[in-house]
Amino acid sequence: MEKSHTITYQLVDDWAELNSTDQEMINQAYSACENAYAPYSKFKVGASVLMNNGQVVIGSNQENLAYPSGLCAERVALFAVGANYPNEPIATLYIVAKGDLLPFDKTLAPCGGCRQVMAESETRQNQPYRVVLVSQNRKTLIFNTAKDLLPFSFGSD
Ligand code: THU
Numbered sequence: 001m002e003k004s005h006t007i008t009y010q011l012v013d014d015w016a017e018l019n020s021t022d023q024e025m026i027n028q029a030y031s032a033c034e035n036a037y038a039p040y041s042k043f044k045v046g047a048s049v050l051m052n053n054g055q056v057v058i059g060s061n062q063e064n065l066a067y068p069s070g071l072c073a074e075r076v077a078l079f080a081v082g083a084n085y086p087n088e089p090i091a092t093l094y095i096v097a098k099g100d101l102l103p104f105d106k107t108l109a110p111c112g113g114c115r116q117v118m119a120e121s122e123t124r125q126n127q128p129y130r131v132v133l134v135s136q137n138r139k140t141l142i143f144n145t146a147k148d149l150l151p152f153s154f155g156s157d
Contacts, residue, residue, distance in 0.1 A: 028058060032047060041101055043101035044061065045073035046096045059080055061076070072110070115146075115149045120153070121146070122147055129146055
């Protein structure tokens, strides 16, 4: 039996085209970037989470001399949500980055480990949340559900 999987997402040339809430949250993600601790990669990643009640939680990548001990921005933010607001649903997760590790025009996309965490945080809250990925050239991808970024995640149906 052949099956297929289709993902629908929005592509916006410049995040200045988004509504004021999205723009404000992207600015918050860029502010979060300033607190990244990335002396090794020099690649600063910022994440901001808008909760359904309007609360905002931010995160940034935190590296360590023992490289695998560091953590990505998205996971820092999502685990902070779990630790501080475990029962408040997430509405949107925004991810931005600054640095030369990726070419300026390359799409910014979360790593596989973060996608697994994103998928489970969606399962946990029993409702989808949007994911907004902002590349350094301002190109933006918007997904309606985190699970679209990781079909067949570990533990999925
Ligand atoms: N990084 C993130 O924060 N999020 C991702 O999804 C991918 C990579 C961080 C990890 C490391 O501190 C730096 O970016 C370079 O890989």
